[in-house]
Amino acid sequence: xxxxxxxxxxxxxxxxxxxxxxxxxxxxxxxxxxxxxxxxxxxxxxxxxxxxxxxxxxxxxxxxxxxxxxxxxxxxxxxxxxxxxxxxxxxxxxxxxxxxxxxxxxxxxxxxxxxxxxxxxxxxxxxxxxxxxxxxxxxxxxxxxxxxxxxxxxxxxxxxxxxxxxxxxxxxxxxxxxxxxxxxxxxxxxxxxxxxxxxxxxxxxxx
Numbered sequence: 640x641x642x643x644x645x646x647x648x649x650x651x652x653x654x655x656x657x658x659x660x661x662x663x664x665x666x667x668x669x670x671x672x673x674x675x676x677x678x679x680x681x682x683x684x685x686x687x688x689x690x691x692x693x694x695x696x697x698x699x700x701x702x703x704x705x706x707x708x709x710x711x712x713x714x715x716x717x718x719x720x721x722x723x724x725x726x727x728x729x730x731x732x733x734x735x736x737x738x739x740x741x742x743x744x745x746x747x748x749x750x751x752x753x754x755x756x757x758x759x760x761x762x763x764x765x766x767x768x769x770x771x772x773x774x775x776x777x778x779x780x781x782x783x784x785x786x787x788x789x790x791x792x793x794x795x796x797x798x799x800x801x802x803x804x805x806x807x808x809x810x811x812x813x814x815x816x817x818x819x820x821x822x823x824x825x826x827x828x829x830x831x832x833x834x835x836x837x838x839x840x841x842x843x844x845x846x
Contacts, residue, residue, distance in 0.1 A: 654717070666696060685817075718781065737749070
């Protein structure tokens with residue numbers, strides 16, 4: 640075992656990275672966005688721009704907070720098995736979680752002797768089953784793959800299933816970006832305080 644592998648396996652927490660970000664749908668609908676912006680009923684000349692903002696808000700919430708709008712299958716790469724392994728996206732369907740890893744010879748192996756447990760309010764932690772231990776993977780980036788179904792919305796054409804606080808946060812973020820669409824720099828990059836407060840319960844705890 641190389642020193643770098645030893646160092647990795649002695650860590651108490653393993654961080655995960657999504658292998659890719661598929662196209663994101665919506666946390667709110669166009670009608671909900673129009674209502675937030677005070678538009679009249681019917682088509683508006685800014686509808687295309689507002690539609691792009693709806694998708695941008697969903698992508699922002701996923702990229703920075705791990706909040707996934709629509710239900711979909713996702714894969715996450717871990718570099719090691721560790722005492723603390725948390726899937727960074729939310730929500731996670733715990734019944735769909737599966738783990739594979741590359742062994743020392745580079746062959747893919749399935750590992751079923753694990754269990755899931757709540758971590759914080761909305762996240763899921765991975766642990767070995769009672770009486771079992773994590774296997775020893777090969778050394779390298781992303782040698783462990785965790786697959787799971789994640790996401791809130793049950794219908795890709797609506798925001799049904801998205802919690803009310805997330806909808807409010809998405810509407811506020813969209814309005815902030817729309818009203819500051821000509822701005823550059825910090826004013827556009829900042830997250831409004833109300834949005835940050837609404838998203839606080841969904842943030843992955845750092846321990």
